[in-house]
Amino acid sequence: MSQIYIIGHKNPDTDSIASAYTYAALKQQLNPENRYIPARCGNVNNQTKYIFQRVNAPLPQLLKDVYPKTRDVMTENVITVKENDPVADVFHHVERSGIRVMPVVDDERRLKGMIGSPELLRLFIQEVLDQRPKYTFMADHIAEVIKGSVIHKGVESEFKAAIMVGAMPMEQTSERLESAGPEETLLVVGKRRDVIEFAISRNVPAIIITGKKPSEVTDIDFSRFKGWVYLSNLDSAETIRRVILASPTHSVMTTDVAPMTTEDYLEDAQIKVMQNELRALPVVEGETLVGIITRSNLVNKHKTKLILMDHNEPSQAVDGIENAEVLEIVDHHRLGAVKTAAPVTYYAKPVGSTCTLVYQLYTAAGKTPDKEIAMLLMGGILSDTVILKSPTTTDEDKKALTELSAIADVDFMEYGLDIFKATDNLSARTPENIVNTDFKAYSEFGVNVGVGQVEVVTLGDLDEVSPSLINELERQKTLQHLDWAMLLVTDIIKEESVLLCTPFEHAEKKLLYRELSPGCFFLPGILSRKKQLLPEILRILEELN
Secondary structure, three states: OOEEEEEOOOOOOHHHHHHHHHHHHHHHHHOOOOEEEEEEOOOOOHHHHHHHHHOOOOOOEEOOEOOOEHHHHOEOOOOOEEOOOEHHHHHHHHHHHOOOEEEEEOOOOEEEEEEEHHHHHHHHOOOOOOOOOEEEEEHHHHHHHOOOEEEEOOOOOEEEEEEEEOOOOHHHHHHHHHHHOHHHEEEEEOOOHHHHHHHHHOOOOEEEEEOOOHHHOOOOOOOOOOOEEEEEOOOHHHHHHHHHHHOEHHHOOEOOOOOEEOOOEHHHHHHHHHHOOOOEEEEEEOOEEEEEEEHHHHHOOOOOEEEEEOOOOHHHOOEOHHHOEEEEEEEOOOOOOOOOOOOOEEEEOOOOOHHHHHHHHHHHOOOOOOHHHHHHHHHHHHHHOOOOOOOOOOHHHHHHHHHHHHHHOOOHHHHHHHHHHOOOOHHHOOHHHHHHOOEEEEEEOOEEEEEEEEEEOOOOOHHHHHHHHHHHHHHHHHHOOOOEEEEEEEEOOOOEEEEEEOOOOOOHHHOOOEEEEOOEEEEEOOOOHHHHHHHHHHHHHHHHO
C-alpha cells in the first residue's frame, strides 16, 4: 500500500485546505489499495476552521515538510526480546530470522536496550585476568536451556556466578571451590556425593547434576540447601555450553543507545546508524518502541508521494518538495510548475476555485459527493470567488456551486455570508497572522515579490492597523529574501481593496492605483490578486527589467 499526501500551498487558504480534503476522499474511493492523506503545510484561518467545524470534519494533517524521515523507512514489525528472556531466545531469533540485532523491551514495550553480535560475542569472550568469568543467571531459565529439570528450588531467583566443573579428585575440587568463592559458583558435576554435599555445605547458588535420572539422586538430602539443584539431560560439556545461554538478556544488552524518533530526518539517522556499533538504532515514540532502522533500510532512497492542490510553483510548495515524488497537480493558477522526474497527471483550468475542479473530477468519475464533501467544496468556491463577486469567477464555478448547493440543501449565498462573517476584523488579529494567512512568493524578471491577501467585510479599522501591517511586510521581506512585499486588503461587501507595500524604488511610481499615503494605494473594483493585481505587478517588473 502506498501512502500519498494530498496537500495545498504554504499559508493555506480555504480553497487549498478544502480541495485537499475533498480530493483525498475521492481518491480513496477510486483507489482503496492506497492510503490518501489530506495535509496542509501551514496554519488555517478562522474562516477555514468555521467551514470544517460546521460539517464536523477534521482539519487535514499538518505536514511541515516532506524531507524523508525515520518513519518513512523504518521496519515496524520488529522482532524484539524481553529484558528477562534468556540469551538462548536471542540465538533462536538469529537462527530463524537471520537478524543480527534486536531491541530489548519490557512488558509494556518500553525500550530498555539493544542486543546484537557484539554483545553476544562479549558474553562468550570475557577477558577477566586471573579470574573465572562470571555470568548472571535467572534460575527459572536454567532447566529450560539445559533441557533438564529442577529437583530442588533455591531462594534467589537471579544470581551471579562463575561456572566450575567438579571433575577433579575431591581434595582438589574442594580447594578450587573455596578459592573461587563458593557463594558465587555454579557447580556442574556428575553423581559425586562427596562433591555435591561439600557444595551444599558451602551454599553455592546452584548445582547441575549431569548424566543421572531423578530416581538416582533421591538419597542426597537437599532439604536445608538454599541453592537450586537441576538435573541435566546433557553431558557436562554440552551443559556448560548451554547454561551460559540462560543468562538474562538484560545482563548482556547494551543500554548505551540513543534512539531515533519517528520524526527525525533520515539524513541524521543515516549518520547515527553508521556511527553505531550495531549499525542499527531503535525508533521510539516517547519511551515505546515502534520500529528499528538499519543499514538495509537506508539503501533505497525514500521519496514522499504527493498530489499538489491549488498551486504548482516550487516557491509555494511544502518544504522538501525537491525530495518528493509528485504524482498529480490540480490547480487553477498560472503555470510555473515544479520540475518532476516523471510525467504527472495535471488537471488545470482558469476557473475561480480549485474546489470547482475537484467537483468536476467527482463528476467525471461518476461519483456524487456526500453532504459533508459538498459543503466543503462549496466553502472553497465561495471563499476563492468571494461569493461569486471575483472577476476570476466563471460559469463553471457557478454551475458547480448550484449543483453542490442542491446536494447539501443549503442556500449558497447565505452560506457565503456566514463564511466571511467568520473572519475576524483586522484589529482582532496579529499583523503576522494577517500577512501570512494567504501570502505567496513569486520570482519574475529577476525580482522576488511576495503578495498576501486578506478579505474582510469592512475596511473601517485598516487605518488603525496599517502601520503594524507595513512593519510586518518589512519583516517578511527580510525573512523570505524578497525585493518587494505587499498585502492586498479586500472589502468583499464594497468590492474594493487597499494595497499596502514596502518601498521598492521606481516600481511604486508605475502602479496605476491612487496613492493614499506612502506605501498605501486605493484599488476600486479590485478583488482578485491572481487576475487583477498580479498582472499589474508583472507588467511593472517587466518594464523595469
